[in-house]
Amino acid sequence: MNCFVKLQGLTKRYEGVTALDNVNLEVKRSEILTVIGPNGSGKTTLLRMMAFLDKPTAGEIYFDDAEINDNNRNHMRTKCTMVFQKTALFDTTVYNNIAYGLRLRKRSKREIEERIREILGLVRLEGYEKRQTKKLSGGEQQRISLARALTLNTELLLLDEPTANLDPKNASIIEEAIARVNREYNTTIVTTTHNMFQAENITEKVALLLRGKIAEIGTASEIFGKASKNLASFARLENVFSGIARIREDGTSLIEVGDAVQIEAALKKSGKVTVLVRPEDIIVSRKAVNSSARNIFEGKIVGISDMGSTVKLNVDVGKPFVAQITKRSFSEMRLNLNSKVFLTFKASSVYIV
Amino acid sequence: MERKIWIWTTTLVLVVITSVAGTAYYIATSTGEKLVISTTTSLYDTLLLDVIEDQFEAEYPIDLYFISVGTGLAIKHAQKGDADMILVHDPSRERAFLENGHGVCRKIIAYNFFAIVGPEADPAEINGLSPPQALIEIVEAGRNGQAKWVSRGDDSGTHTKEKGLWNDAGLNRTELREEEWYIEAGAGMGTTLQIAEQFSAYTLADMGTYLKYYKDNIITLKELVTQGEELLNVYSGVAVNKSMHPNVNFDEAISFIEFLISERGQQIIEDYGKDIYGRSLFYPAVGLLKENAERATVQWIRNYAFFDGYECPPEYQNDHPELYS
Amino acid sequence: MWELLEGVRRIIELFGNPVVLETTFRSIYVSGTATLLSALLGIPLGVLIGFKDFTGKHFVKAIFNALLGIPTVALGLILYLVFSHSGFLGFLDLLYTPIVIMFGQAILITPIMISLVVHAVESVDPDVRDLARTLGASETEASIAVLRESTAGVALAFVSCFNRAIAELGVAIAVGGNIRGLTRVLTTTIALEVMRGEIEYSIAMAAMLLLIVFAVTLAINLIQRRRP
Numbered sequence: 005m006n007c008f009v010k011l012q013g014l015t016k017r018y019e020g021v022t023a024l025d026n027v028n029l030e031v032k033r034s035e036i037l038t039v040i041g042p043n044g045s046g047k048t049t050l051l052r053m054m055a056f057l058d059k060p061t062a063g064e065i066y067f068d069d070a071e072i073n074d075n076n077r078n079h080m081r082t083k084c085t086m087v088f089q090k091t092a093l094f095d096t097t098v099y100n101n102i103a104y105g106l107r108l109r110k111r112s113k114r115e116i117e118e119r120i121r122e123i124l125g126l127v128r129l130e131g132y133e134k135r136q137t138k139k140l141s142g143g144e145q146q147r148i149s150l151a152r153a154l155t156l157n158t159e160l161l162l163l164d165e166p167t168a169n170l171d172p173k174n175a176s177i178i179e180e181a182i183a184r185v186n187r188e189y190n191t192t193i194v195t196t197t198h199n200m201f202q203a204e205n206i207t208e209k210v211a212l213l214l215r216g217k218i219a220e221i222g223t224a225s226e227i228f229g230k231a232s233k234n235l236a237s238f239a240r241l242e243n244v245f246s247g248i249a250r251i252r253e254d255g256t257s258l259i260e261v262g263d264a265v266q267i268e269a270a271l272k273k274s275g276k277v278t279v280l281v282r283p284e285d286i287i288v289s290r291k292a293v294n295s296s297a298r299n300i301f302e303g304k305i306v307g308i309s310d311m312g313s314t315v316k317l318n319v320d321v322g323k324p325f326v327a328q329i330t331k332r333s334f335s336e337m338r339l340n341l342n343s344k345v346f347l348t349f350k351a352s353s354v355y356i357v
Numbered sequence: 358m359e360r361k362i363w364i365w366t367t368t369l370v371l372v373v374i375t376s377v378a379g380t381a382y383y384i385a386t387s388t389g390e391k392l393v394i395s396t397t398t399s400l401y402d403t404l405l406l407d408v409i410e411d412q413f414e415a416e417y418p419i420d421l422y423f424i425s426v427g428t429g430l431a432i433k434h435a436q437k438g439d440a441d442m443i444l445v446h447d448p449s450r451e452r453a454f455l456e457n458g459h460g461v462c463r464k465i466i467a468y469n470f471f472a473i474v475g476p477e478a479d480p481a482e483i484n485g486l487s488p489p490q491a492l493i494e495i496v497e498a499g500r501n502g503q504a505k506w507v508s509r510g511d512d513s514g515t516h517t518k519e520k521g522l523w524n525d526a527g528l529n530r531t532e533l534r535e536e537e538w539y540i541e542a543g544a545g546m547g548t549t550l551q552i553a554e555q556f557s558a559y560t561l562a563d564m565g566t567y568l569k570y571y572k573d574n575i576i577t578l579k580e581l582v583t584q585g586e587e588l589l590n591v592y593s594g595v596a597v598n599k600s601m602h603p604n605v606n607f608d609e610a611i612s613f614i615e616f617l618i619s620e621r622g623q624q625i626i627e628d629y630g631k632d633i634y635g636r637s638l639f640y641p642a643v644g645l646l647k648e649n650a651e652r653a654t655v656q657w658i659r660n661y662a663f664f665d666g667y668e669c670p671p672e673y674q675n676d677h678p679e680l681y682s
Numbered sequence: 683m684w685e686l687l688e689g690v691r692r693i694i695e696l697f698g699n700p701v702v703l704e705t706t707f708r709s710i711y712v713s714g715t716a717t718l719l720s721a722l723l724g725i726p727l728g729v730l731i732g733f734k735d736f737t738g739k740h741f742v743k744a745i746f747n748a749l750l751g752i753p754t755v756a757l758g759l760i761l762y763l764v765f766s767h768s769g770f771l772g773f774l775d776l777l778y779t780p781i782v783i784m785f786g787q788a789i790l791i792t793p794i795m796i797s798l799v800v801h802a803v804e805s806v807d808p809d810v811r812d813l814a815r816t817l818g819a820s821e822t823e824a825s826i827a828v829l830r831e832s833t834a835g836v837a838l839a840f841v842s843c844f845n846r847a848i849a850e851l852g853v854a855i856a857v858g859g860n861i862r863g864l865t866r867v868l869t870t871t872i873a874l875e876v877m878r879g880e881i882e883y884s885i886a887m888a889a890m891l892l893l894i895v896f897a898v899t900l901a902i903n904l905i906q907r908r909r910p
Binding site: 364365372373375376379380383393398402407410420422423424425437438439544545547548551569570573575602604 | 777
């Protein structure tokens with residue numbers, strides 16, 4: 005059997021709320037799965053089930069072909085570990101925090117010392133052994149949490165929103181660490197996130213969880229490419245285009261998305277891709293602007309939506325784009341339906357999904 | 358983390374050692390005989406009993422434990438068997454104590470006098486009067502807003518005496534209590550004196566406490582009425598009846614009473630305070646009564662503190678007639 | 683002004699007085715042992731209540747919280763009646779001994795110990811238990827991890843109980859009898875000497891008492907200083 009973790013008909017109810025409803029999911033060994041979904045969709049509950057922290061109300065979980073039941077649940081917990089969304093730390097030194105799991109597994113003192121040194125290097129916190137965890141910054145605490153989990157080298161690693169609330173520097177350190185662990189140890193990884201805007205997309209598989217049910221599952225391009233109603237209702241993804249990319253000599257890519265629209269992206273990708281541009285990254289002007297931005301399109305306003313302090317504009321440049329500007333700008337520029345406008349955005353504002 | 362564990366363990370060990378050591382010490386030193394004496398604050402607060410305790414314990418292998426409370430409570434303690442003997446100054450209640458079967462072998466140990474003390478200015482002009490006269494003056498001055506009176510108002514021997522004085526003066530204390538100038542302290546002699554000082558009021562005080570407080574400059578009240586049979590204050594010791602309370606240390610109580618009435622004990626009582634106050638705070642009673650001198654004092658004591666002509670009626674002498682020979 | 687300094691000097695001198703020292707040691711010994719006794723029962727019970735969810739838990743907690751405010755004189759009176767020779771524990775002959783004060787104070791502070799320990803355990807981040815479990819801990823090991831996180835609160839409970847015990851008067855005086863050299867502790871001495879008018883002596887005793895309470899509290903705070 006190729007699948008490492010299998011959830012069958014998994015349902016979890018507490019206090020009258022159905023958090024998970026008949027979930028069927030298979031994760032292959034050393035696969036990276038990202039579960040996306042809005043708050044309250046059951047992402048954390050799903051992870052906790054896979055971490056064997058809670059018992060399902062109905063359904064089965066299979067881990068490496070063994071069914072999890074009350075007899076083996078405690079033991080199986082040593083084969084997986086979960087990093088919580090809200091950083092949880094023991095009120096002691098960094099060393100003791102990371103050593104906790106290793107000590108439970110009865111590793112020798114020397115081995116523990118070495119592993120800790122290694123893992124601190126991985127999360128770029130060398131020399132932090134004697135520091136008190138409660139005194140570290142939020143980003144550092146998150147990295148310690150991760151280090152603590154990674155050092156156990158479990159077969160399955162579960163991460164609940166590992167980079168939420170982190171500045172880009174901390175976020176990328178964490179993403180790097182996760183990727184490396186998957187590469188070197190073939191760790192199977194399941195993470196949850198809101199944020200799909202990652203420069204390096206490490207995930208292979210994506211599952212969309214809505215109100216306790218798996219709405220869609222597939223590769224990233226499949227999911228985002230479909231830009232289905234499900235996804236849109238949650239993600240409010242705008243400006244999603246599929247096309248063929250070609251790498252250029254200067255290190256950027258040119259993506260043909262159809263209808264004579266070519267988008268320049270600050271990425272090196274070729275072949276079939278799906279890209280996305282955020283409405284707030286698009287500059288709207290009456291005249292063509294001379295700027296460093298690589299993407300300039302001329303088009304016509306075909307739709308206007310009042311969003312309160314901002315205004316959403318549907319602009320047809322061959323392909324439909326959605327741009328977002330402030331109400332003030334809107335009135336100052338005296339825009340209307342059918343107004344001719346130029347859309348400008350940078351190559352770095354183009355995201356690959 | 359490790360250092361914290363060390364600090365914790367050391368502290369805990371220290372605490373446990375202290376506890377165990379203390380308990381061991383206590384057990385080791387409490388194996389001797391002991392004697393629990395319920396006594397009154399009037400006697401105890403003069404520190405006479407501390408001196409007696411030191412002297413007694415030097416000679417006898419008995420640990421003395423003095424519980425100092427008001428006379429009423431002292432007697433109640435004894436009635437419950439929580440004391441081995443009482444040392445109080447309230448003949449009427451001592452008599453009841455004997456007659457109710459709780460006490461035996463009463464001996465009169467010492468005596469002194471109460472005094473009515475008050476502000477130097479003496480607005481009620483009681484200086485030199487007899488006690489009943491003085492009280493009448495105080496009532497009048499009080500009603501005129503010129504004077505105040507502080508009463509012990511507790512269950513003490515002194516308070517019993519005070520009630521008796523009001524009676525002798527033909528006054529109804531229960532009514533007087535309600536009047537504005539009459540203050541009830543509900544406290545010991547020391548506190549009562551301090552309250553009287555505060556309000557520049559008159560009060561009844563035993564000489565022991567009064568002299569001490571005066572000497573220590575805690576009060577400036579003066580002795581105004583000091584003469585009169587009514588002011589006699591007699592201290593007696595009564596042992597608790599073993600037949601009624603089998604757990605009491607009866608023999609030790611007898612030993613202590615014997616000490617108090619011995620020449621030595623009586624001398625200690627007489628000498629106490631002479632060096633500090635220039636006079637005795639307590640007068641030895643045993644010799645005085647033995648010689649049966651025709652002094653007025655002896656008559657007074659017989660009138661006030663004897664029961665049917667006996668210091669201790671024979672039926673309560675409990676096989677210790679030698680105390681009364 | 684000069685008199686004030688004189689007074690202060692005399693008070694400080696009294697700190698070396700053997701009686702003062704003996705009374706101080708007795709206070710510490712009696713109340714310290716009372717706290718130990720209370721901890722013996724109170725800490726396990728507090729941990730149990732803190733950990734488990736059971737029907738009537740609120741009620742139980744409310745009872746202990748209410749007992750926090752027992753007037754010491756009332757408790758002292760009850761204990762006196764019980765341990766008096768005519769009371770039903772009179773046969774133990776414990777009245778007017780430091781032992782009975784220890785028991786009395788232990789009874790006084792045990793509700794405090796339990797309440798504070800329950801609070802300490804419940805204040806631990808609820809995620810800690812799951813954190814331990816997901817790192818491979820068994821249920822027991824996870825409970826130990828939670829306990830470790832609550833040691834600061836438990837230490838505080840211990841110290842608070844000690845301070846309460848050493849500073850109380852009602853129990854010590856009712857069952858101890860304030861006997862010189864035996865059951866006289868700092869608080870009972872202060873009560874007695876104030877009534878006797880020995881103000882300086884009383885102040886010295888009071889200062890000693892305050893010093894102990896401060897020192898103990900300070901020590902605990904220093905040890906726990908690593909808390910942010």
